[in-house]
Amino acid sequence: MTNRAARVESWLDERADEMARLLERLVAVDSENPPGRALGRCARVLHEAMDGLGLSPEIIGVPDPSGRLDEPCVVRGTAGGGDPLVYFHGHFDVVPAQSRDQFTPLRRDGRIVGRGTADMKGGIVAMLYGAAAARELGLLGTGRIVVHLVCDEETGSVAGAGHLRDAGLVDPAALAMITAEPSGGAVWNAARGALSLRVEVRGREAHVGQADRGVNAFLRMLHVARPLERHAAEMAGRHTAFPMNAEDARGSMIVVGGLSGSGASFNVVPGSAFFTVDGRYNPEEDLGAELGRLTRLVEDAAREIDAEVSVRVTQSQPPAATPRDHPAAVALGRVVGEVHGAPARFETCPGILETRWYAQLGIPAFGHGPGLLEVSHGPGEYVDEAAVRRCAAVHALYAADMLP
Template sequence: MDYVKTLSDLVAIDTTVPPGNNYRLALEYLVPHFEGAGFQSELVEIPTEFCEGRTGRFALISHRKSQAKPRLIFYGHIDVVPAQGWPAFEPRVENGKMFGRGSADMKGGIVGLLIGLNKMADREYKYDVSIMITTDEELSQSGQIRFLKRFLEPVAGSIVWSLDSNTGGVAIAGLGALQVDIKINGKSVHSGLSHLGTNAVEQAVPVMNALLELKSKITAKRSAVPAHPDTGLKFMEPRLNINMIHGGLKSNIVPDECTITVDRRLIPEETLEEADNEIRDLLGKFKDIRWEISYGLRVPTVPPANGPAVERLEKLIKEVTGTSGRFGEMGSGDMGIIVHEEWQGQDFGLGVIRTESNIHGKDEFVYLKDIEDLGEIISRYLSE
């Protein structure tokens, strides 16, 4: 397999979400590649009720069954975030790197998997292996994953290897997430008669100041789980960010609404209930401000992965790359809690993402050597 061409072809398919128009095209491109590695593959259309009403959602499910062996499921996603201001879907190779949207996050990881599977095409596997390549990870996909469970059985006690991860060590934990909209309600009037109204934007200011005070307390916490060295952090840290503010209709109208969007990320030692109560307790102190709260993304935390499956991968990373370790990632996803609580399995990760890869930013790139190393590690992990 010419993996550079395969990745180039894949990156050139614009799978930006929203809208997610080319999902089927990208997954159909992958089907013969997995079948060529000895996997039975099918394209599964996701019913709209499992993807929040969105249409045109698909997944690629592939199997190479070896009953009575430990269950291993590889996970990845084909969607990418939007890109502007650069030729994001015209992949180019320079100095051992491929540039293009999704090259690192995470189409490069999928191609690394294909390299590993091709190395093992005529050899016996240590595991009973399935592959799930999904869509909408960059939005939300818990409903899609729950729907796909029926195509992956048995899942109980399975090992789930997320390719949507950093390189350089085993990702054993991720951040939980709580996204909250705080709407401040006022009363709109003509700006010249502002004494008769209530300015929701101005009332949002002390709320935001209080949130920033809470932020300083939250970000002072530290997890016991080390962070990836590339982040510049020693241990995982929680986050509270005010990422959006919406308010006002026109310069001469006192605004009657202002919405503050908060993104709260949780270390494994925290719970969603605790994080929610922190914000509600803060808001409860404002007796003269009318507010209401609504929720977006809610991703609970799970305990760090450990045990023989993690130890084996850590050892193989060391053999292939010379470096290794275990770390928590400073990102969130839907898979961990589903695997841990609903499948009673274990979720960990290794991919091709580096902090310097600038995923979600301009000129995203992946090192081709990282893809090759991932393929070698996967082939050794699958080997008896």
Template sequence: MLFESPTTPAAPDALEPDDDPGRLLARLIAINSVNPDLVPGGAGETEIADFCGAWLGARGFEVHRLEKRPGRPSLVAIARGTGGGRSLMLNGHLDTVGAADYDGDPFDPQIRDGKMFGRGAFDMKGGLAAMMVAAVRAARGPLPGDVMLACVADEEHGSSGTEEVLEFVIADGAIVTEPSQLEVTLAHKGFVWFEVEIEGRAAHGSRPELGIDAIAKAGHFLVALEELGQRLMAGPAHPLLGTGTVHASVIQGGEEASTYPAHCRITLERRTVPGESSDRVERELTAMLDRLAATVPDFRYRLTRGLHREPFEADPEAPVVRTLVRHAERILGHPPVIRAESYWTDCALLDRAGIPCLLFGVDGAGAHAATEYVDLASLDRLTDILTSTIADFCS
């Protein structure tokens, strides 16, 4: 823990008579927090960070606001322990994807058949509400160890919020409350994006002896890329995640019908599993492209690495994992499913920072979809499991 001087914002409407996760979730859904990096003009996290800071400050938490990027705040809220216990961080993101195509009013929470609907209900304001209420309940102990809530910006785009938090905060364990159907997620894939620019030579269509068709040359690369994907899927598999994958995402090239294209740019994504790094992927692609350059006449290329995030794999014997699994089994009435997830999460950043962690969250559906909901019974169970886990781990 590196913070020393807390700030504690407060607002009158943060003082609710009870700390019910469903009620809190409804208030969070009603706040537009669409990520402006995904949707130009999106509301961003300022209003929801203000609300969460006031809500937690009114309940005795130290609230620290981090805002390296103006208008994109994250919060670290701390209930300090009495000393001698382990510290636990609960991590959840404030931002959502866009809502323009949502079926109905995305910011008007509706309850039907035991489900609450609204943008972010599942991904991941349900987890955010559960971790906030659980932390408040557990911290009434009091506890020997510190309880920390990282309410972060920008997870849906670049994860700048968690990266900023990790410049200031360390912990003995962490739980990311992304939705997981109340199943314990101990691994997920990483990814790396590349741009491959195939170089040709522009010429009028009537002068084929002068032109080199960059798009036609790119066809050789696309065939090789498909073959690479097939080899990956036939190769050694991770026990929870399977194999890595690769696909072409975007292709751009050509100017007009009567001109040989001088350039063709292909964006590709390589999904990685533990044991595969972005450096390894770059070597893999470079070797493939070099073979084409050696065998295909006039094949020239440039390879550029873009955004890359490493895969994640938890130690199943880590104290934070064992503690949560034990309380999940008690409250669910059966051992929780242990699984992996195909998408990337902030767990990888926490793990890289040396914080043992796992992912565990609500049941529901509709992440990034036209209809999104959380199962309210799972929200209550998640809150109970987190409350017990915090109290046990921090003692």
């Protein structure tokens, strides 16, 4: 470890209990999304913490196209001054808990257990203290860190990150963006895109005693879905050239029929049926072309049996990637190695990341966080306190290296 890394880690170690207490406060706010509750309350906890760290916070109310979020907002803060900037980005909504006990944080054996510890309230604490350390220790030169914390990552980011982009609150001239999502200490320099569809199939209802007069939409749905499952197997065999965790599949992943349903009653020929298609696509894939392929498969299968169908897009989020040899990626790899004492692991996130909102503007964007993806969203979700502090050190030193 270099002297500057030791200096940053010493600053963070002195505040270990303070960091843990903030994480416990955040976990205790049940900001579940869906339905999107307690978002304003969580934002106010963050505002108070950021104010105490000298990060000049503000809470920005945002429109909610869904109409269901509780006080939708973005919390924005700044460390340092000047035009050159690096973004720290995160989200404070969490997936629904398996038990209400998960909102009573438990601190033991160097870990904090509770909903959102890994994804990604532990990462938020790392980013805030990383930004504060960089400012306090004079590492920012003539540049600044801008912190963005959004409220709806778990349901597509349209209100939070989408508002930041649409309102011109993301500067395309930024030198880099980093989010402390649960990468387990790896650097996620790429992430998959998402495409989700709802396919509706129509038939004609009839009483079971006159079933011959009906048209069974359920059976038609089965016929329409079969070629999509064959397509899913084909896509799973198209491997990405970007690095992946050894335990993650290298092909694009598609689930056919994650949700499905039909009919009005057990004794009525179903007059309508539906199923979903949900895919996570490698960075090399073109989502527009993929939508065209999926639509053609549905329509061709429907034509074979003279079925009436419709296809509705329910989610379309592009993949994002920054090459490993990009100067911003090289700098991050160097800093991770400096803090961890081992070469950085570059991997592709198997899901989607909010790096996409920044990458679309030409900003090199990365994920690097303390949590583990395999425990995120689960009943035993936790984060290691030491990993949170290491992540904070990486964020502080990365800003120092990127800002002139």
